[in-house]
Amino acid sequence: MNRVVLVRRSEATVEARECSDDGTAVRVRRLPAADLPGFVRERERSPVRWVWDDTTRWYPALLAAGVRVERCTDLRLTHAVLRRSPFVDQSLLADDETGGWDALAPVTATDPALFPLDDPADRLDPVAEHERHQAALAASAGRTRLGLLLAAESSGALVAAEMTHAGLPWRADVHECLLTELLGPRQKPGQRTATLERLLTEIRATFRAPALNPDSPGELLRALQTAGLTVSDTRSWTLEQLDHPGIPALLEYKKLTRLLQANGWTWLDTWVRDGRFRSYFLPGGVVTGRWASNGGGALSVPTQVRPAAVADDGWRFVVADVAQLEPRVLAGMSADTAMAEAARSSDLYQGMVVGGAVATRAEAKVGMLGAMYGGTRGESGRMMPRLARRYPRAIGLVEAAARAGERGEVVHTLLGRGSPTPTGAWSERPVELGEPPDEVDSREERDRHRRARGRFTRNFVVQGTGAEWTLCWLADLRNRLWRLGGTGTVSQRPHLVFFLHDEVLVHTPEHLADEVVEAVRGAAAEAGRLLFGAFPIDFPLDVAVVGSWGDAD
DNA sequence: CTGACTTGCGCC
């Protein structure tokens, strides 16, 4: 399949350099920037891979012109993966421009950098960078898996741009009803709503603190202590443990102020336009390879307000999430057949009970979370020996990752994404006897850092490989949705509108909902095959066809 | 006053 590298030659001119598989240029043409959408639409009639510096700099304008692309290589993202992969000979990537590629940041519409007069991307040569990537990949011992990761990462960039373009259908009127019901009518900024005022009066009375401002952690802590409560912080979970008549009102107050501040009327004004919640998803935005988001706290939309996400008339949401993604990924990547057997039931934790590893589902869950996150204290720590005996490969894999991290080493995901190189003296330097204590951390502190590093690398391999599974799932789903057919642009057909680590929302015309469900399941099966080949591990989905996100669970 | 840091809490 031919590739077409797109290069900005000036504000008004684009160069399209078409290459065959072996890299020889087939055709180079210059065209006015305004003609680009038409050119891309035409060239998409036969298979092609677009190569560009950064999807956030090219794709939004194409989507706005009604043009979808099938596949691309996003050099900003592939550069980031290659630069940190332990399977890449870094000398093959070295160039004067390496620092520029390292520093390249995505652009969002809220950035003044949307139409930057002086975009740092324009000082970089995508043709040369792409050639370095090809060379580094070809020379890599992990080229097959790494190649899959680069393709999946680039595909994720397309999905992210399309999701921002389409937006998540959001009913401001439903959201406002919900706010008014819980908080009372909207007040001016800085003023408490009726419900908050009522709770405030009650809190001040029961704690005998007539001027108390519960929004100030310091003031609140002192008030609690004056009331005879022994607490050292004001977290809700801490307060729940206390026995005092003022606590319920205080907890309610904290819950409602949180709603008001994070997802209240201001949030609606800022992030919801024309019936869509539009935020920015940033593929590869997290070190593990998970996505980050920008704007409106997209990845932490509380379940409380999800009822306001409502499909258009005649349309539905297909909401799908993977049950217990990370333990399944761990079973697959470690080829632990005993754990894969437990995963055969739709509830992996119950499967561990049936398999005789642990006595209860609760033990299975807490034990696995501890294994993947590094919990050593209490119940999860006590489960570890039994889990390690029963699932030696799975537990062995995370233990090895933890020990590597403690030694200051880099670990990697199944497809070859590397963890960041640790910085700081604590990682390697041995304890020097007699060193002045004010120049080095104490031994205790450095041990604490080492263990924290171990927990990070332990989690990195699982969370990161989980992110690779979901990338493959998204990429394949995106293509299946397009093939369901129909006419028109991305947002006129079944299309992805939201993605939350292990959950997707598809907005679809109602009559295609059943086919979308099939597509979502088919893509999950394909993701499992891509990552784990014939190894028998499956990824059951919870799928719901609903009119509102709030009805999905 | 601004900017950096901390606290607390939402999501997975």
Next chain:
DNA sequence: AAAGGGCGCAAGTCAG
């Protein structure tokens, strides 16, 4: 019910 990993965001706090 959290713990243990990864985030974003808003408000409070504090130093300059």
